[in-house]
Amino acid sequence: MMSEAKSTIVPTSVGIETVQSNPVVHPGGRKKKASRGVNGTAIMLVGLVLLFTGWALAVKYMEIPSYILPSPAAVWNALWSGLAVSPASPLGYYLPLWGTLKNAAIGLAIGSGLGLLLGSLMAESRVIEKLLMPYAFALQSLPKVAIAPLVVIWFGFGDGSKIAISALLAFFPMLINSFTGLRSVEPERIDLMRSLSASRFETYRIVKLPNAAPYIFAGLDMAVVYALLGTIVAEFLGAQQGMGVVITQAQAVTDVAGVFAALVILGAMGILLHGIVRGLEARVVHWADRGRK
Structure with missing residues (x-):
């Protein structure tokens, strides 16, 4: 579990100052964040592969002229x-x-x-x-x-x-x-x-x-x-x-x-x-x- 940082609002002569205590971060928090980043990159790469595969197959089997839609190559x-x-x-x-x-x-x-x-x-x-x-x-x-x-x-x-x-x-x-x-x-x-x-x-x-x-x-x-x-x-x-x-x-x-x-x-x-x-x-x-x- 991750404990939230506690904050205290302190009024000063020119405004409000917020004092925060140091939060206690669970060691697995950064790992989960990195895992989400890797998963997002993997999904994006899979999407690109599917896009270019569908593009290449459409050009080849539907016989689309190159002056309308060129091949990925x-x-x-x-x-x-x-x-x-x-x-x-x-x-x-x-x-x-x-x-x-x-x-x-x-x-x-x-x-x-x-x-x-x-x-x-x-x-x-x-x-x-x-x-x-x-x-x-x-x-x-x-x-x-x-x-x-x-x-x-x-x-x-x-x-x-x-x-x-x-x-x-x-x-x-x-x-x-x-x-x-x-x-x-x-x-x-x-x-x-x-x-x-x-x-x-x-x-x-x-x-x-x-x-x-x-x-x-x-x-x-x-x-x-x-x-x-x-x-x-x-x-x-x-x-x-x-x-x-x-x-x-x-x-x-x-x-x-x-x-x-x-x-x-x-x-x-x-x-x-x-x-x-x-x-x-x-x-x-x-x-x-x-x-x-």
């Missing part, structure tokens, strides 16, 4: 031809992938930062909420594919348009999730901070922001995928480098296997980025992770 050959080169080679996937991830990361930082800032302001002020929320929903309801050509005209065919569209797509998930999380604080906790003469910023930092952290990471998890998607959409419209350019060039010569290879790389990047966000969430919002377990 053809996709693997196209993938390997772009990976088995020097990272500095313009014929490989490394330089385009780096360009896409760089612009997506910058756009994610800008969009999620603005989303968190405006979400916090709207959660703190009803006036700001009524002023900005309708326009935020109106902006989100616009089809981004229709806005993308305007963004390219405004920011050019360089990295600026890719970053702008990436930030635009990453903005709304962070805005809504941070606003919802900050507004979901129990009134009793706010009253307690007021009784301790805490300032508004201290209440936000000590109570509201930790309470909203699971919501914020959920928004960040979606924003990562949307930022990558926005960068690819911008590269379709015009770029010199990027995975969107790789897909467009492969499509122009009817290299369907090359298109699938680029999609496999993007899918792998999405899984990797999702894992990074979840790992960061498990370290930062550790109390929510224990609650889920």
Whole structure:
């Protein structure tokens, strides 16, 4: 059995301090956690084997043309031809992938930062909420594919348009999730901070922001995928480098296997980025992770 850590709330002059005693962890706890990780990896590998087996059998026995659905072997050959080169080679996937991830990361930082800032302001002020929320929903309801050509005209065919569209797509998930999380604080906790003469910023930092952290990471998890998607959409419209350019060039010569290879790389990047966000969430919002377990 695992004994829970005991916590004591101690009021101070600037807020609330939580003192926790060291929990007694059963030695088998880590083994069970590792076993769950191994089981999850095994299930994922079995799923991949079944997927590729079904794919190969469908192509072979249903006689699907290669220009519609290439075989897994053809996709693997196209993938390997772009990976088995020097990272500095313009014929490989490394330089385009780096360009896409760089612009997506910058756009994610800008969009999620603005989303968190405006979400916090709207959660703190009803006036700001009524002023900005309708326009935020109106902006989100616009089809981004229709806005993308305007963004390219405004920011050019360089990295600026890719970053702008990436930030635009990453903005709304962070805005809504941070606003919802900050507004979901129990009134009793706010009253307690007021009784301790805490300032508004201290209440936000000590109570509201930790309470909203699971919501914020959920928004960040979606924003990562949307930022990558926005960068690819911008590269379709015009770029010199990027995975969107790789897909467009492969499509122009009817290299369907090359298109699938680029999609496999993007899918792998999405899984990797999702894992990074979840790992960061498990370290930062550790109390929510224990609650889920």
